[in-house]
Amino acid sequence: MVFLLFLIHMKQLAIIGMGPRGLYALEQLLNALSNANKIIGIYVFDATRSPGTGNVWDKSQPDSNWINITERALVGIERRPKIKYSNQTIESFPSYHDWCQFSQNSDEPDTFPARNKLGNYLNARYKSIEIALKELETYKFKKAEVKNINLKNEKLEIITNKGSLQCDDILLTIGHQSTTLSDQLQKWQWHVASHNSLTLFENAYPITQLKSIRNNTNINIGIRGFGLAMIDVMRYLTINDFGNFKVINNDTFETIYYKSKSQDLKLIPFSLDGLPLVPKPLNESTDSWYQPTKEELDSFKSEIEAVSHQTTETDTIDFLTHPIAKIISRVYLDLKSNGILHDLSSSELEAIILNWLNDDHYNHPLIQDSNNSTYQLIQNYIEMALGTIPVSLDYCIGQVWRHCQPTLYKAFSHSNVNNDIIEKVIALDERSKRYSYGPPIESMQQVLALVDADILILDFITDPDIELTAEGWTLKNSNNKTITCSVMINSVLDSPKLLEVNTPLIKDLLQNDLIQPIHSKLGIETTADSYVITPEAKDDAPIAVLGRLAKGSVIGVDAILECFGPRIEDWAKAYVKRLNAN
Structure with missing residues (x-):
């Protein structure tokens, strides 16, 4: 009682x-x-x-869904100590690294296992x-x-x-x-409702819902979005009864897609800007090129907190962009021959970095030209990640930003600045994720392998016109080339x-x-x-x-x-x- x-x-x-x-x-x-x-x-x-x-x-x-953070970085999932609660003992639980007996030297390629491995842990x-x-x-x-x-x-x-x-x-x-479907997705939903031969997947996940089309033949599949979810979709649909990937160079992860029999599958991804994801550096040694010093991170944190935790009004995000530009400038100068050769001073580099952070259409010889073909851009970024060609300034910006993100997140959360400034900071961080949340090199080699195999079609990658017809979604690019898809997958995360x-x-x-x-x-x-x-x-x-x-x-x-x-x-x-x- x-x-x-x-x-x-x-x-x-x-x-x-x-x-x-x-x-x-x-x-x-x-x-x-x-x-x-x-x-x-x-x-x-x-x-x-x-x-x-x-x-x-x-x-x-499925195993085709890979984690997008290096397994090395999961050192942050630490051991749980023993807890005594209400006369019960909850035993300690090992860290992720101890649980899976993770071991890797700094020159070995970083690993990105299946997400279900971390799920089991x-x-x-x-x-x-x-x-x-x-x-x-x-x-x-x-x-x-x-x-x-x-x-x-x-x-x-x-x-x-x-x-x-x-x-x-x-x-x-x-x-x-x-969230509520966008106007575009609602129109697609209504269109599919009146055409039984068409299929719309409003979300990419769970990825196993795509099993019904995985081994279909003579099929064109449109993929709305060109980010991480697109890679999950692409990999799930192509590791099938008709073919698979094979790494032919263990040093560069160069990959081919071999077909055991003909499928006639076409995957057609597209996005508003058509820009590809940028792979993370090969290993810890290469990644260390972009690591800010402890003193730089401490100063970065202090400069953000001086604005974010005070009541002073600000109408710009200079308190973020200026200190991070200073760090990036130092890192890029220290790259020496590993970066593109130039004779710019630290302050001149900072000005270029700030221009790019403020305008994603800003052009400069040190920055990758987004007018290059998507295939060429992916090749270039892969080689930068491998450390085999000089690194562009935008690649360096993205990797330094990744190393600064934990400090930024800690210093800026529960900020006192006005809500429009909060939105601008978040928007810039989101823009960085093409680089900072980039996939492993092997994922982008798989993209190239599927293009080489004439399965992944990049001709419509940048904001194509889309017409709804009885046959499906007809995409038209700037050269007036068209292709029609009977299946559409939305891989854009709300x-x-x-x-x-x-x-x-x-x-x-x-x-x-x-x-x-x-x-x-x-x-x-x-x-x-x-x-x-x-x-x-x-x-x-x-x-x-x-x-x-x-x-x-x-x-x-x-x-x-x-x-x-x-x-x-x-x-x-x-x-x-x-x-x-x-």
């Missing part, structure tokens, strides 16, 4: 979403509760097949917690999709497809959410614009004034400890948000290492502090 009364009066927390970020939040919560000698009721809601992974790292996805890490807490009445996992959240009598009511539950606090870590998210949970939270956007084009407004800022004249809601939906309040929400970062630790400490205050 005493224990039942204890349970009734115990604070209840629901964690909605158990991907990598939810997993680390749970670990940090348990650790903070243990340190404070507190016990609460914890409910975890997740509808996926493998808790801990989310959809991105789902362990059942994340799921095993979650399971080790669930097994340790399975006897507790105060910990429950619910495999259910949350449809709605209501604030009732100072309690939060969670409504799922299987029932309802009340709690005191909620942590939302739900990752990517679908940005997290809160006002365009169309999942019932988020729409209801907005309608009930429990959340608000930080900017019309961005995500949920939150405090530094991740709790939502409710509209004026509305009661504060005990809801915290970590991850993609908080984009704007925080930046860098898409990186796996950010899922195991200080923001999650800050939330856990803040939650326990609130417990102690009540």
Whole structure:
């Protein structure tokens, strides 16, 4: 009876979403509760097949979906220490590197394994917690999709497809959410509805949905988008009954696509600018060329914080572009013969870098000419990544930016600058991702191999005219050449614009004034400890948000290492502090 009364009066927390970020939040919560000698009721809601992974790292996805961060960089997923909580012991769990016995010297090529490998690690890490807490009445996992959240009598009511539950606090870590279809996709949807012979995939994932067309013959498939998801789509569709890739040079990852029999498959990708992804450097040694010094990163952080954490008004993002241009200029000068030869001073280089950061159409002999053919651009960037030709300034900018991103994300999140400046900073970071989030060299060699095999067609890559016909999507390029596709795959990932998210949970939270956007084009407004800022004249809601939906309040929400970062630790400490205050 005493224990039942204890349970009734115990604070209840629901964690909605158990991907990598939810997993680390749970670990940090348990650790903070243990340190404070507190016990609460914890409910975890997740509808996926493998808790801990989310959809991105789902362990059942095919091996053709590769991770996009070097396995070397996953050193950031550290060991979980032993936790004693509510008379139970959660044993320590190894770091990712120890778990897979990762070992690599600095001259060996970086590895980019299948995403399901990291998924297996994340799921095993979650399971080790669930097994340790399975006897507790105060910990429950619910495999259910949350449809709605209501604030009732100072309690939060969670409504799922299987029932309802009340709690005191909620942590939302739900990752990517679908948004309202663009006008173009809506038109395509309507067109396909009246033409049964045509197929539209509104999203690229889960990639296994494409199994129905994977081995079709005599087929033209359009792919909207020329980014990382396009590569997943391309690889899944071409590793099939008709052919596969073969690396013919282990030093350069030069690849051919061999056909075991004829398929007559054409893949036609296109995007607004037609610019290709840029591969990451070959190995740690080459990557070290672009590494800022600790002093440079410390100064970079201080200069951003001097503006972002103050109340001073600013109408430019010079506080970001000027200090990073200074770092890039130093790095490019230090490249010497590994960069394109020039006789420019540091300040002259900085001016060119700033021009390019402010205008993506800016041209200069040190910058790759975007008027080159897509094939030639990819070849050039591959050779730069290998270190076999002089590096262009734009390649250097992208790699230095990648090394500066963690510092930028930490220094600029929960900034005090106005929302339009926040949007500009995010837009520039997004633009950098063609370089900073670039794929492995082998992926881009596969792109070239498919072009050589006359499967991947790059003739329509830059913003083609698209006419809808009874036969499908007819693409026309600037030379008036046309091709018609009976299948179209949208591989463009929605940005997290809160006002365009169309999942019932988020729409209801907005309608009930429990959340608000930080900017019309961005995500949920939150405090530094991740709790939502409710509209004026509305009661504060005990809801915290970590991850993609908080984009704007925080930046860098898409990186796996950010899922195991200080923001999650800050939330856990803040939650326990609130417990102690009540």
